[in-house]
Amino acid sequence: MNFTVHLTENCNMACSYCLREKTPRDMSLETLYKTIDLAYSKGNKAGFCFFGGEPLLKKDLIYEALDYCEKKTSETGIPFACKMTTNGTLIDEEFLKRAKAVNMKIGLSFDGKGQDISRRFPDGSSTAEILEKKAKLILSYLPNTMAMLTLDPKACGVLCDSVKYLLSLGFRDVSTVMAYGKNVSWTDEDLEVYKVEINKVADFLRDEFKAGRKHYVTPLVNKIRECVNGKNPAEHCHLGVRQLSVTPDGNIYPCTSFINDEEYYMGNVFEGLDKERMAKIAAKSNTPETCKECDLKSRCTNSCGCANRMNTGSADKVSPLQCTYERTIIEVADRLGDELYEYNAKEFADFFAVKA
């Protein structure tokens, strides 16, 4: 099974939209080993996403985890896969060599041209220049690294420029998501700017596609792909039955947004998962009442417990912001999809259709 492993609650940055409370709490080696043991004990493969806070503050633990996983795989025959979400500021060549050796996929939190709007060091100093250098270094070792752009409303106006910039650095995979929660405030005007910008991104991707350059930029590409392949976005997230979060203390929750919420506690790595609690939590992951009669319900992330909880405080209630956002991107994605399909149906199918 898969775990998001919160190696620490500490971080060396102070991003304005971050919802995570920073503490000096780190995971112990014993808890880490127990987490790995539990992952190997269920299913045919073990997966770990190293997370935090900032996971590279605990490089030592990551190396220990990789050594232990290699030993477990050798003993059990069960393969493991690992990923890491990082702010990138602490990455170095030694780490990248090890990451490359285990085929680690990295998600680099990098807001492109909006980096210094929201993502600064605690003393307020800039991170943009450092991130550009680190991005190039990471890509030189791991060309499949994903750039993860979190869009602050204040950075809406540079979304398209940010996407172009990240692609120009060499990223082949750019994920853009909205910043949610109590530390950001979206207005109708911001969403109008967003609509203009995401349309510009779609135009850019269309022109690039026609020029023979195909880029993976979400949410547009995955909205088209999901539609083509008959996939419901809800399949990516079903509370408590896919990838679970493990805190530094070894407690288990459905996802990062539910950490330390007693109602969503699922057990711990020492005593195991509580099946009764798991079933109750999974039952909360349903199509919200407001969405049941909507034609788009199987194309939008209305059942994402994390996004819902960040926006409404409730895992099964969608917010007006989320609804407006989803309607916008589905409309833009469908426009892009139609244009590309009309341009060259076979190329479109080759890129968007997942082969059986």
Added chain:
Amino acid sequence: MKINPKHDYKKPLYAVGIATLIGATALFGTACGPQIAGGMDIVETEVQLGGAAQTAETEAVEETEAEE
């Protein structure tokens, strides 16, 4: 901004056309959300990058060869 269920949505051209091209039989996914069952166990999937709403990975990056 408001919650505004859509009732006049038409399948996009690419969705209709691609069905003919690749013989896809399921479009637009399931009609309702994920099936809930008591005592549901863990579903095995590929490990995802963590981070709340940042689970928007395009799986095809793993499945296809990156273009040069």
